[in-house]
Amino acid sequence: MAAEENVIIIGKKSIADYVLSAILIFNEGYDEVVIRGQGPNVSKAVDVYNALHNRLKDGIELVGVTIDSIERGRRLIPIIEIKVRRKII
């Protein structure tokens, strides 16, 4: 689905931590960051996007949102990937 180093996998850390991770990735020179959440962290991935957007305002734009699922045993686990691009102003 997405490359590695610019992908943030949402887990138990705070939303602010993931926002900081995204900013650090942009500062490393990446133009795009992917925020990936699965299961109950799908909601949190959207939270992280919203917090990042509030922080950087027009400095970023939403490239797109993809949703999918993975099978784990007999259950389907929902996945979201939110791709964000840094705008050159």
Next chain:
Amino acid sequence: MAAEENVIIIGKKSIADYVLSAILIFNEGYDEVVIRGQGPNVSKAVDVYNALHNRLKDGIELVGVTIDSIERGRRLIPIIEIKVRRKII
């Protein structure tokens, strides 16, 4: 954001219930259904989409996913809207 009658707001009912709601909306003649979840139901909205897709396979296509937030008190609540279109085969 979206019109009323073809919007499914995800709450406490089962995923299967919401899949049935979507099928009923298509059967009423709507070509598009919007699956809307907020807060912890963002993940469940993706679950409903995946279950609907598994049920109807190529009978539907994903039009797009939008994410947003609403302010409630001082908190930002995440929102997702998943728009699905019935394919005429």
